[in-house]
Amino acid sequence: MADMTVNKASSRPRGLPRINSRLVVMTLYLVFLLLPIYWLLNMSFKTNSEIVSTFSLWPRDLTIANYITILTDPAWYTGYINSIIYVSLNTVISLAVALPAAYAFSRYNFMGDKHLFFWLLTNRMAPPAVFALPFFQLYSSVGLFDTHIAVALAHTLFNVPLAVWILEGFMRGVPKEIDETAYIDGYGFGKFFVKIFMPLIASGIGVAAFFCFMFSWVELLLSRTLTSVDAKPIAATMTRTVGASGVDWGVLAAAGVLTILPGALVIYFVRNFIAKGFALGRV
């Protein structure tokens, strides 16, 4: 493919400028991809009057006031804290539940195991809106409404199946003989699982944790429905910022930038395993 392009280009009559099509396509692609993010970043460093009044490709009047507002105003930064709390809780619960479940699916045959495994995935087929009402009513009646654990538990409905699927793929890749050798050597199940088995599927655990984190972090509907004040997530805060003075564009943009950051950070750390994770470990 590459050779062909080069040949074509060299057979072109001299004098015409050579167009590097690969460069053009790549640049266009990156521009389209990054433009919204750049614009968000751009806005977050502008003042509200500049955003509303003029069109500027970069901030004329560079300011970090928007970020200061977010980091000092409890109404804003508690949103982040709430989000981080329930996302972490959710990731921990999901993995703690999914690890033994995935191990059982990968190692044992039991009645209906294949159906159960598939049924797990069907949980992901229903839109979260379906579950908003039952969760809201249930949590209100048992007093869990507006707590971090409420959101974390609601999100496990989607994250546990996903984590089981990912982990099962990774676990299947570990030969059963390793388990048996460990038992023969005298390891009990718990010790074997933590000391020998988990290091072997560490990348799988990382990928599963990443997917749980991401889903829980971006999910808005359930987290907004199930909270009001004490556990209000940042995404909900951002949608309720229309004040008497209109929309506070700059602060909103800064909040957006800060919301993207954790995800970007997590992706950076698991970037080498992501491809394997998307293949659910079945590579």
Place this chain on the structure above:
Amino acid sequence: MTLELKGVSKSVDGQTHIHPTDMTLEKGTMNVLLGPTSSGKTSLMRLMAGLDVPNQGQVIWQGTDVTGMRVQDRKVAMVYQQFINYPSMTVYDNIASPMKLLGLDRGDIDTRVRETAELMQLTPMLDRKPLELSGGQQQRCALARALVKNAGLVLLDEPLANLDYKLREELRVEIPKIFEASGAIFVYATTEPEEALLLGGKVATLWEGRITQFGATPSVYRQPVDATTARVFSDPPMNFLQIAKKGDRIEFGDGQSTQATGGFAKLADGRYTAGFRPNHLEIGQHAPDAMQFATKLTVTELTGSETFIHLDHFGERWVGLIHGVHELSLGARLDVWLDPRHVYIFAPDGTLVAPAAYALAA
């Protein structure tokens, strides 16, 4: 110290893997389980180890019933055909792990790990991870872990099958020597008759989940109790010829017959199956009373100093192993000779009627 299987059987999903089996293994012996793939070698080992629980029967270890006991509480060690080590630990920790679990003293563990590593020629690799080693070294690491535990029962499930030829030869000589000193019961599964003969000790031949014979290796080889055992304990498998004895003639094929010589002369009239090993077929007449067979040559395989000839004898497929390299034309008639002293005679149901004369003499 003995391991006794009493009427042990195992079936999974209605398929019988092991038919009821009785077997007693003695202290300090090498016991080879010989059989083709899926003949039940691994299933039997797993029952011995306690990894699987038999459907019926008991496993008795030193007089106590250990059927259904957790494998952690049994004093066994096992090495698999695949190189199984703990990939996240160094070779040192791999070898040390069974002793750590036994709660031995740190200094003790250290000396024994280093001793064993020396024996297995792993000393320079102690700080490496198993996956950074070659196949042979990985398997030696697994063997070291099995050895260091001082288990009373050591199970080796085709430990050399995945190694290349050279390493296999090396380890095959080393393994019996290394383990001999420990005085444990060894069980060694293999598909290769040659390996069983090299390891010595006792051999149990397996066929479709049954032990067909269990005894000292040379005697099982020379005097198999039935045709199945003879077939299993011969590589390439033993050749068979359906014969009928009538008077002083033996009849076979489409009306061919030959003079009954040697052991055949004393046979009562009737139908038999004659069996002979591939290396006993000859393409020249070396004994005056050798029987001559007209066959068609279908395939030749050259191994360098030897030639395998695949023959068609009136629909029966024979394999012969002859020394040297020969110019033979495929599809042509080839006369082969067989010394009657090399022929085993089995009844139609497979039980041995008369072993080959050479086997009795040896």
